[in-house]
Amino acid sequence: MNSIEGKLITVTGADGFIGSHLVEKLASSGARxxxxxxxxxxxxxxxxxHLPSELLECVDVIPGDIRDSSCVRQLxxxxxxxxxxxxxxxxxxxxxxxxxxxxxxxxGTLNVLEAARHSNCGRIIVTSTSEVYGTARYAPIDEEHxxxxxxxxxxxxxxxxxxxxxxxRSFSLPVTIVRPFNTYGPRQSARAIIPTIITQLLDGxxxxxxxxxxxxRDLVYVTDTIEGFLRIxxxxxxxxxxINIATGIESRIGDIAKxxxxxxxxxxxxxxxxxxxxxxxxxxxxxxxxxxxxEGMTGWKPGTTLExxxxxxxxxxxxxxxxxxxxxxxxxx
Numbered sequence: 001m002n003s004i005e006g007k008l009i010t011v012t013g014a015d016g017f018i019g020s021h022l023v024e025k026l027a028s029s030g031a032r033x034x035x036x037x038x039x040x041x042x043x044x045x046x047x048x049x050h051l052p053s054e055l056l057e058c059v060d061v062i063p064g065d066i067r068d069s070s071c072v073r074q075l076x077x078x079x080x081x082x083x084x085x086x087x088x089x090x091x092x093x094x095x096x097x098x099x100x101x102x103x104x105x106x107x108g109t110l111n112v113l114e115a116a117r118h119s120n121c122g123r124i125i126v127t128s129t130s131e132v133y134g135t136a137r138y139a140p141i142d143e144e145h146x147x148x149x150x151x152x153x154x155x156x157x158x159x160x161x162x163x164x165x166x167x168x169r170s171f172s173l174p175v176t177i178v179r180p181f182n183t184y185g186p187r188q189s190a191r192a193i194i195p196t197i198i199t200q201l202l203d204g205x206x207x208x209x210x211x212x213x214x215x216x217r218d219l220v221y222v223t224d225t226i227e228g229f230l231r232i233x234x235x236x237x238x239x240x241x242x243i244n245i246a247t248g249i250e251s252r253i254g255d256i257a258k259x260x261x262x263x264x265x266x267x268x269x270x271x272x273x274x275x276x277x278x279x280x281x282x283x284x285x286x287x288x289x290x291x292x293x294x295e296g297m298t299g300w301k302p303g304t305t306l307e308x309x310x311x312x313x314x315x316x317x318x319x320x321x322x323x324x325x326x327x328x329x330x331x332x333x
Contacts (some may be wrong), residue, residue: 004230005030010076012036012066012112013085015046017187018127018180018225022083024051025226027058036075036086039063047187066108069115076115080122081233084112087127087157090191091278092333094153105156106163113167113175123174125233126164129157130181130218130246130287139250140290143179143242150282165240174239178232181246181289185222185309186316190325190332193217194310197257198317199328201264208261208268209331211276213254218246218289221309224302231298238297246289247302256310263314275331 009026013019014035026033037045045061064071066086076082088094088104109126116124133141134148149155167173184194193210200208220228228245232238254270261268277283294300304312316322 004081004234006032007080008032008034008078010034010036010079010082011085012075012083012108013087013127014061015044015048016085017047017189018183018222019085020047020051020187021185021222021226022085022229023048023059024055025230027051027055031058033059034075034079035059035061036066037061037063039065050187066111067103069111072111073115073119076112076121077119078121082112082116082121082124083127083229083233084109084125085127089129089153089189090333091131091151091153092191094151094156096333098152101152101156105153106159109160109163113163113173117167117171117173123176123233123239125229126160126175126177128161128177128179128242129154130179130244130289131284132158132161132179133287135284136286136288139286139288140246140248141244141288142290143244143293150284151278161242168240176232176238176240177242178229179242179244180225180228181218181220181244181287183220183222183225185313186322188222188313190327193253194256194260194313195317195326197260198264198314199323199326201260201268202317202323203328205328206268207271208257209271209273209276210253210257211273211278212283213257213270213272214252215283215285216250216252216287218248218250218287219256219306219309220245220247220302221304221312224304227303228294228298228300231300232294235298243294243297244289244291245294246291248289248291249306250286250288251306259310260314263310273331
């Protein structure tokens with residue numbers, strides 16, 4: 001696939017953070033997009049509700065459920081390319097409701113793979129996560145790093161990756177596993193660390209409440225993650241591969257918090273909230289990804305510095321209408 005213009009491209013998890021940005025980019029690039037959103041009684045399309053109407057004219061929004069095999073079969077049929085992003089992602093919530101993660105992350109991925117295998121479908125991109133690696137045994141983390149299930153969430157993503165690899169080996173299904181590291185930016189879930197810090201600060205809290213400040217993360221701005229997805233989807237000989245999207249730079253959570261405090265309210269302090277601490281053996285203490293494979297296969301490099309990305313994210317959250325639904329005083333698992 002040298003161009004996405006005119007292609008029929010299916011996106012699961014299209015109503016979410018990364019999914020909505022991907023749909024926006026695909027539609028603006030001339031693709032025909034099928035967008036699976038999570039069925040809602042209010043007919044909400046999630047973040048797709050915020051896309052310009054002229055872009056949504058190129059998008060066939062399909063409310064449904066990734067756990068329903070018949071829904072997924074109809075969704076995937078005839079697609080030139082499938083981006084599978086639908087997943088439950090909150091790590092603390094996976095401690096409370098692990099069975100729902102099995103149903104969504106494992107069965108949902110199985111439904112996509114089966115639908116692709118039995119339909120006239122082109123390439124499949126399965127979205128994984130850097131959490132499958134657990135705390136780095138060495139850094140930067142390359143694609144051969146051991147997998148370590150340090151939470152029920154990461155265990156289900158490891159299982160989904162294994163299913164995808166098995167379908168490539170068993171049925172020659174053209175599947176590529178993409179592992180974004182810590183994507184951030186406008187529309188990110190309230191469960192993530194950067195929105196947690198920004199919304200508390202913008203809502204005027206004198207002391208922001210956080211969990212552990214010592215873990216490090218490899219932060220990738222959302223537009224760079226989307227560019228990585230598109231380059232992988234257009235590259236040759238990526239079937240069966242596992243590919244990181246990372247910057248190779250790690251940042252300590254406490255240092256990120258200080259940056260954001262200095263940008264928004266230098267008078268604010270930080271309080272450790274015991275409720276926000278992960279179990280000791282479950283906390284991923286270090287994430288720093290290796291970029292060599294992605295750069296070598298596609299020429300991709302991150303285009304947004306952490307300073308630029310944080311400023312753009314702050315400015316998006318400064319718009320009051322964009323913070324609707326973000327409850328800064330409440331710990332969202």
